[in-house]
Amino acid sequence: MQKIERIAQLRDFLRPHRERRLGLVPTMGYLHEGHLSLIRQAAKECEQVVVSVFVNPLQFGPGEDLDRYPRDLERDQKLAGEAGADILFTPGVGEMYPNGAKTTVRITGLTDRLCGASRPGHFDGVATVVSKLFHIVEPDRAYFGQKDAQQVAVIQQMVQDLNFPVEVVSCPTVREADGLAMSSRNVYLSPEERKQAAILYKTLREATREREAGRLCRAAEAVQFIRERLEKAEGLLIDYVEVLSYPELEPLDRLDGDRSIAAVAVRLGSTRLIDNVIWPQEEGTRCTSP
Amino acid sequence: MQKIERIAQLRDFLRPHRERRLGLVPTMGYLHEGHLSLIRQAAKECEQVVVSVFVNPLQFGPGEDLDRYPRDLERDQKLAGEAGADILFTPGVGEMYPNGAKTTVRITGLTDRLCGASRPGHFDGVATVVSKLFHIVEPDRAYFGQKDAQQVAVIQQMVQDLNFPVEVVSCPTVREADGLAMSSRNVYLSPEERKQAAILYKTLREATREREAGRLCRAAEAVQFIRERLEKAEGLLIDYVEVLSYPELEPLDRLDGDRSIAAVAVRLGSTRLIDNVIWPQEEGTRCTSP
Numbered sequence: 001m002q003k004i005e006r007i008a009q010l011r012d013f014l015r016p017h018r019e020r021r022l023g024l025v026p027t028m029g030y031l032h033e034g035h036l037s038l039i040r041q042a043a044k045e046c047e048q049v050v051v052s053v054f055v056n057p058l059q060f061g062p063g064e065d066l067d068r069y070p071r072d073l074e075r076d077q078k079l080a081g082e083a084g085a086d087i088l089f090t091p092g093v094g095e096m097y098p099n100g101a102k103t104t105v106r107i108t109g110l111t112d113r114l115c116g117a118s119r120p121g122h123f124d125g126v127a128t129v130v131s132k133l134f135h136i137v138e139p140d141r142a143y144f145g146q147k148d149a150q151q152v153a154v155i156q157q158m159v160q161d162l163n164f165p166v167e168v169v170s171c172p173t174v175r176e177a178d179g180l181a182m183s184s185r186n187v188y189l190s191p192e193e194r195k196q197a198a199i200l201y202k203t204l205r206e207a208t209r210e211r212e213a214g215r216l217c218r219a220a221e222a223v224q225f226i227r228e229r230l231e232k233a234e235g236l237l238i239d240y241v242e243v244l245s246y247p248e249l250e251p252l253d254r255l256d257g258d259r260s261i262a263a264v265a266v267r268l269g270s271t272r273l274i275d276n277v278i279w280p281q282e283e284g285t286r287c288t289s290p
Numbered sequence: 291m292q293k294i295e296r297i298a299q300l301r302d303f304l305r306p307h308r309e310r311r312l313g314l315v316p317t318m319g320y321l322h323e324g325h326l327s328l329i330r331q332a333a334k335e336c337e338q339v340v341v342s343v344f345v346n347p348l349q350f351g352p353g354e355d356l357d358r359y360p361r362d363l364e365r366d367q368k369l370a371g372e373a374g375a376d377i378l379f380t381p382g383v384g385e386m387y388p389n390g391a392k393t394t395v396r397i398t399g400l401t402d403r404l405c406g407a408s409r410p411g412h413f414d415g416v417a418t419v420v421s422k423l424f425h426i427v428e429p430d431r432a433y434f435g436q437k438d439a440q441q442v443a444v445i446q447q448m449v450q451d452l453n454f455p456v457e458v459v460s461c462p463t464v465r466e467a468d469g470l471a472m473s474s475r476n477v478y479l480s481p482e483e484r485k486q487a488a489i490l491y492k493t494l495r496e497a498t499r500e501r502e503a504g505r506l507c508r509a510a511e512a513v514q515f516i517r518e519r520l521e522k523a524e525g526l527l528i529d530y531v532e533v534l535s536y537p538e539l540e541p542l543d544r545l546d547g548d549r550s551i552a553a554v555a556v557r558l559g560s561t562r563l564i565d566n567v568i569w570p571q572e573e574g575t576r577c578t579s580p
Contacts (some may be wrong), residue, residue, distance in 0.1 A: 007453065007580055018308070098580060103397045103417070103451035110392065127393070128452070135453040135579070161393035162418070163297065163425040289425070290297055290388060 001081035003073075003088045007136050010050075010089055014137070020047035024139035024166075025085070026130060029053035030070040034174040034182035036083040038143040041171050043084025050137050051076075051085040057093060058101055059125030070187050089137070096132065104128045107154050107161070113249050114150050114263050115274065118239050123154050130155055134166055142166050146284060147173040147181045149261055149276045153247035156287040163289045171284045173275075175201065181275045188271040196233055197268055200275040203229045207262055208277055211255055219243040219252040222262055230266060239265035239272065246278055255279060291371035293363075293378045297426050300340075300379055304427070310337035314429035314456075315375070316420060319343035320360040324464040324472035326373040328433040331461050333374025340427050341366075341375040347383060348391055349415030360477050379427070386422065394418045397444050397451070403539050404440045404553050405564065408529050413444050420445055424456055432456050436574060437463040437471045439551055439566045443537035446577040453579045461574045463565075465491065471565045478561040486523055487558055490565040493519045497552055498567055501545055509533040509542040512552055520556065529555035529562065536568055545569060 004010045014022070023046030025038045035051075042049045053076055060066035077088050104124050110116070111123035134142065144152050152170040159168050174182045179201035180194075189197060203226050210216040216225060222243045230238055245252050246261035263276040294300045304312070313336030315328045325341075332339045343366055350356035367378050394414050400406070401413040424432065434442050442460040449458050464472045469491035470484075479487060497516050500506040506515060512533045520528055535542050536551035553566040 011455075095580075099450070101451060102399050103395065103448045105393065105395055105452075107393045132451075132453045135455055138455060158393045160389070161391060161422075162395075163422045165301075165425055165428060290385075 001077065001085060001088060003077055003090060005090050005092065005095065007091060007095060010087070010136060013087065014048075014050075017048060018138075021141070022046060022137065022139045023049045024133060024137045024142045025049065025051045026133050026142065026144070027051060027053055028055045028069065028184065029076050029090075030072055030184040030187075031076045031079045032174075032182045032184060032186075034145050034147060036079060037174050038145060038171050039080055039083035039085050041169065042141065042143050045169075046141060048087075049085045050087045050089055050139065051080045052089040052091075052133055052137070054089075054091055054096060054129065054133075056096075056125060056129040058097075058104075058128055059122050061119050061121060064119070065185070065188075068188075070184055096129070101128065105131050105158060105162075107157050110150070110154050110157055110247075110249050113244065114240060114242060115265060116150065118265060123151070126151055127154060127158050131158070131162075131164075134164055139166055141169055143169050143171060145173060146170045146278070147183070147275070149246065149263060149278065150249065152285075153249060156247060156285075159287065159289045165289065168287045169284065170286075179205065181273075183273065185271055185273070189268060193235070193268040193271065196236060197273060199230065199233045199236070200264055200266065200273060204262055204264070204275060204277045208279065208281070211279060216255060218254055219260070222255060226262065226264060230264065235268060237267040239267060291367065291375055291378060293367055293380060295380050295382065295385065297381060297385060300377070300426060303377065304338075304340075307338055308428075311431070312336060312427065312429045313339045314423065314427045314432045315339065315341045316423050316432065316434075317341060317343055318345045318359065318474065319366050319380075320362055320474040320477075321366045321369045322464075322472045322474060322476075324435050324437060326369060327464050328435060328461050329370055329373035329375050331459065332431065332433050335459075336431060338377075339375045340377045340379055340429065341370045342379040342381075342423055342427070344379075344381055344386060344419065344423075346386075346415055346419040348387075348394075348418055349412050351409050351411060354409070355475070355478075358478075360474055386419070391418065395421045395448060395452075397447050400440070400444050400447055400537075400539050403534065404530060404532060405555060406440065408555060413441070416441055417444060417448050420448070421452075421454075424454055429456055431459055433459045433461060435463060436460045436568070437473070437565065439536065439553060439568065440539065442575075443539060446537060446575075449577065449579045455579065458577045459574065460576075469495065471563075473563065475561055475563070479558060483525070483558040483561065486526060487563060489520065489523045489526070490554055490556065490563060494552055494554065494565060494567045498569065498571070501569060506545060508544055509550070512545060516552060516554060520554065525558060527557040529557060
């Protein structure tokens with residue numbers, strides 16, 4: 001596997017192989033089983049796989065964890081290679097933003113809610129860096145984890161609105177044995193917090209069962225059901241609990257119609273955790289632009 | 291020459307020819323000699339040339355001339371074909387914005403000044419539609435007229451910031467015999483206004499001569515020189531007269547340093563006209579992304 005830091009070098013490397021189906025897995029590194037499942041899926045479907053590792057300053061707000069975000073490029077390279085990646089693209093900030101960032105890609109509506117409300121500018125940063133990576137790598141397909149469900153919705157919207165010639169593939173959330181969604185940020189958790197963190201998915205699963213049994217019919221009831229259970233967990237601070245249409249992320253009354261998402265964000269100590277379930281349950285999606 | 295209205299059809303048509311060098315000339319139609327010079331340049335440099343004709347609602351403000359913007363697709367098709375175009379791409383608004391426009395591309399700084407100040411949102415609309423056209427056509431080179439100098443600067447900035455794999459080529463302004471810059475909007479002018487309109491370039495040329503003779507050394511002097519002459523023209527309303535660095539469009543003191551632009555926008559009756567000169571004079575530019 002090749003590790004490449006420079007944009008021009010990556011382009012030179014990829015140019016002779018334009019006829020091969022190319023998959024991109026954009027990451028911020030510190031790879032875990034969630035990322036590896038995306039890389040494996042890309043390797044299954046594509047003839048060449050680029051994994052990018054870039055901790056994108058544009059998507060971090062002031063006071064967030066940009067500086068302490070965990071990094072281990074050597075380990076990433078080994079794991080990505082084993083999972084089937086051909087190239088690890090690891091540009092520095094100066095390579096990605098040599099003259100700052102005068103140009104931003106902004107998606108309205110979708111980005112006002114959930115994490116967009118808690119993290120203003122976050123999704124502009126995501127959309128902008130993903131646009132750059134799409135232009136640098138020119139993949140046929142790009143792979144994202146459904147754990148960041150709002151990110152998937154935002155990227156799909158961007159790809160459709162701007163006619164990116166890229167198929168966006170979202171893959172199911174990968175979880176620890178106790179249900180905690182895999183995240184690079186899980187390393188921030190103390191042993192005590194780590195134990196508590198399982199309550200997020202446990203609660204979402206309970207809500208899913210209640211909905212399937214016909215005992216949760218309205219979005220507001222589902223929000224209340226989840227909120228009541230999370231509020232009982234000691235040391236856990238709720239950022240949001242929302243049940244919205246998916247992928248539109250519009251307010252919703254009844255739950256028996258189209259797809260919906262139950263999404264939560266909490267703080268455990270200094271760590272922010274998010275999780276979600278899609279109703280009815282699904283195994284990832286595919287989306288291309290018109 | 292092929293006329294294509296649908297995005298999917300254009301993609302199907304271009305797909306087998308990906309190895310050919312592809313040129314794109316984005317226009318709003320009602321082609322004149324300025325557009326045709328771009329098409330001829332593209333045909334000289336590229337193996338295949340797409341000319342897009344799309345009057346983009348996103349780049350018109352309220353009360354602007356979207357509804358009366360001149361259109362004549364049949365004539366456009368004939369002229370573009372004669373100039374060397376292979377495909378005329380003429381999507382409708384429903385094809386380009388089937389679900390509105392939730393995603394916009396925004397360039398800060400550059401777009402606050404000149405036409406960006408007079409036409410808020412205009413350059414967001416331009417950047418967004420050019421992004422879409424770049425993704426739909428996937429050209430190797432795209433051609434723009436230097437008459438819209440700020441547009442060229444904005445597109446070059448966008449291409450660099452977002453790493454579009456497209457070379458932006460700007461070509462010199464094409465002028466009528468009396469110096470008036472070619473523009474689709476010139477048809478709005480009454481015979482009397484048409485005569486008066488020549489004063490724009492006449493004044494810019496006088497300022498250029500003064501500067502070259504060493505009698506205009508500062509930006510503020512050049513602005514005053516141009517403004518005084520335009521203010522004497524009856525029925526002409528100045529929107530702006532500015533002398534800035536180019537392509538950065540930053541305020542400037544002395545004129546003997548790097549490239550600068552003298553740019554004017556005026557109203558003659560109900561018609562808005564713009565023109566500019568670059569100092570020292572130049573014959574268009576080329577710009578690729580990192």
